[in-house]
Amino acid sequence: MRTRIKDLLEQGIGGALCTFSGWVRSVRASKGICFIVLNDGSTVDGMQVVVQSDLPDFSTICHIGTGAAVTVSGTLVESPASGQKWELAAQSVLLIGSADESYPLQKKRHTFEYLRTISHLRPRTNTFGAVFRLRSRLAQAVHRFFAERNFLYVHTPIITASDCEGAGEMFRVSTLDAAAPPLLEGEPDFKQDFFGQKTALTVSGQLEGELYALAFGDIYTFGPTFRAENSNTARHASEFWMIEPEMAFATLADDAELAEQFVKYLCRFALDECADDMAFFDRHIENGLIERIRKVAEADFVRMEYSDAIDRLQRSGAEFAYPVQWGLDLQTEHERYITEQIVGGPTFILNYPKDIKAFYMRQNDDGRTVAAMDLLVPKIGEVIGGSQREERLDRLELRMAEMGIAPEPLWWYLDSRRWGSCPHAGFGLGFERLVMYLTGMENIRDVIPFPRTPRHCEF
Numbered sequence: 325m326r327t328r329i330k331d332l333l334e335q336g337i338g339g340a341l342c343t344f345s346g347w348v349r350s351v352r353a354s355k356g357i358c359f360i361v362l363n364d365g366s367t368v369d370g371m372q373v374v375v376q377s378d379l380p381d382f383s384t385i386c387h388i389g390t391g392a393a394v395t396v397s398g399t400l401v402e403s404p405a406s407g408q409k410w411e412l413a414a415q416s417v418l419l420i421g422s423a424d425e426s427y428p429l430q431k432k433r434h435t436f437e438y439l440r441t442i443s444h445l446r447p448r449t450n451t452f453g454a455v456f457r458l459r460s461r462l463a464q465a466v467h468r469f470f471a472e473r474n475f476l477y478v479h480t481p482i483i484t485a486s487d488c489e490g491a492g493e494m495f496r497v498s499t500l501d502a503a504a505p506p507l508l509e510g511e512p513d514f515k516q517d518f519f520g521q522k523t524a525l526t527v528s529g530q531l532e533g534e535l536y537a538l539a540f541g542d543i544y545t546f547g548p549t550f551r552a553e554n555s556n557t558a559r560h561a562s563e564f565w566m567i568e569p570e571m572a573f574a575t576l577a578d579d580a581e582l583a584e585q586f587v588k589y590l591c592r593f594a595l596d597e598c599a600d601d602m603a604f605f606d607r608h609i610e611n612g613l614i615e616r617i618r619k620v621a622e623a624d625f626v627r628m629e630y631s632d633a634i635d636r637l638q639r640s641g642a643e644f645a646y647p648v649q650w651g652l653d654l655q656t657e658h659e660r661y662i663t664e665q666i667v668g669g670p671t672f673i674l675n676y677p678k679d680i681k682a683f684y685m686r687q688n689d690d691g692r693t694v695a696a697m698d699l700l701v702p703k704i705g706e707v708i709g710g711s712q713r714e715e716r717l718d719r720l721e722l723r724m725a726e727m728g729i730a731p732e733p734l735w736w737y738l739d740s741r742r743w744g745s746c747p748h749a750g751f752g753l754g755f756e757r758l759v760m761y762l763t764g765m766e767n768i769r770d771v772i773p774f775p776r777t778p779r780h781c782e783f
């Protein structure tokens with residue numbers, strides 16, 4: 325049975341006989357002794373294996389290549405070298421899968437750009453090992469957070485017939501012959517398509533999530549979402565994961581409260597339960613990261629009206645590439661200025677102009693804003709977008725008409741306002757943006773295993 329290096333390092337007992345398997349990070353032979361550093365993915369730390377020349381096959385072992393898979397048995401001894409508590413005095417070294425000099429990860433350091441071109445191998449590096457361990461643990465923490473609060477986990481569909489955000493950035497799902505689709509008045513006839521109508525990959529599970537909130541009270545979704553927006557930035561991916569809670573009998577203030585608790589919980593979780601990987605990020609990716617995250621876990625998140633944010637940006641005297649004006653959306657540069665320069669911490673912006681937000685948001689009494697909120701954090705900008713929903717049927721129908729949204733395809737959504745409607749609210753947290761925030765990684769392509777971005781879809 326293989327032991328994991330993480331367990332060995334944490335609970336190691338000197339003199340214990342153990343066997344473990346992993347991939348060779350480096351081999352160094354000198355004067356009748358050979359040092360192999362192995363990593364098995366369980367922790368960022370490798371295990372140093374010390375092979376003495378009296379072991380049979382010693383010279384073959386010295387020539388094992390970087391990247392090879394091996395199984396090693398031996399006794400755990402205290403390491404005289406600094407930086408590691410234990411090392412393994414090898415009794416046997418078994419080559420399981422060899423790797424020759426053509427293995428691309430020979431050097432100690434590679435640029436993230438280069439590693440993106442070998443995303444099938446980059447999980448075998450320290451940085452990506454740490455990122456994807458943290459990502460996995462965080463996903464589990466998300467479920468734990470909601471389970472502790474009795475939220476129902478609902479699986480909303482990935483193929484959908486409705487555009488939740490109304491931005492028209494959807495990937496079509498179709499089995500029609502792309503080269504020669506059946507036509508109706510010069511347009512593809514989607515009545516003849518697989519689902520008998522136009523369908524696409526979902527941009528959000530919210531609309532379906534709302535239906536479940538109106539039955540179970542508190543629910544959340546956690547799944548992949550897809551956006552065909554042509555934004556080639558370090559914060560946008562065409563396929564990303566989103567967590568969307570939805571609460572019945574709740575207001576915008578309740579929504580912000582849940583979002584604040586949620587983000588702080590995940591910060592504390594990363595610090596407490598992923599300490600090794602967080603220490604790695606602090607050392608190698610962003611100095612001061614742990615302190616930054618600790619502050620967020622303890623902070624009171626600021627709440628600021630959109631109108632106030634516009635005022636403060638205008639009065640700041642700062643130069644921006646995009647205009648700052650009531651009625652215009654905040655760009656990343658504005659978001660970052662607010663959270664980094666004006667507030668110096670996580671900030672909710674509340675009550676945006678209705679014309680820059682989606683049809684489902686609750687209309688405020690001022691007639692020009694909706695009960696929307698975005699959570700902005702330093703370095704990233706928006707990590708959460710949410711709102712209280714328009715629960716009044718007449719107001720919702722009017723707004724849809726104003727925005728040119730046909731009511732027929734959303735008959736089921738309107739039905740939810742017809743019987744037993746109630747104030748409700750929710751938000752969406754972009755999971756990759758959160759992982760970026762907690763690791764200090766600066767490009768979304770480096771926190772999702774196989775990134776999909778415009779003109780890029782490998783594997």
Ligand code: 4AD
Binds near residue numbers: 488527566710755757
């Ligand atoms: O602000 P968004 O578009 O909100 C919604 O989709 C709502 N339906 C959520 C809700 O109220 N249930 O997206 C929510 C979050 C953003 O704040 C951002 O973190 C992330 O999803 N996001 C993206 N992440 C990566 N790549 C993209 N292209 C993203 N678009 C949005």
Ligand code: MG
Binds near residue numbers: 706708
């Ligand atoms: Mg948004």
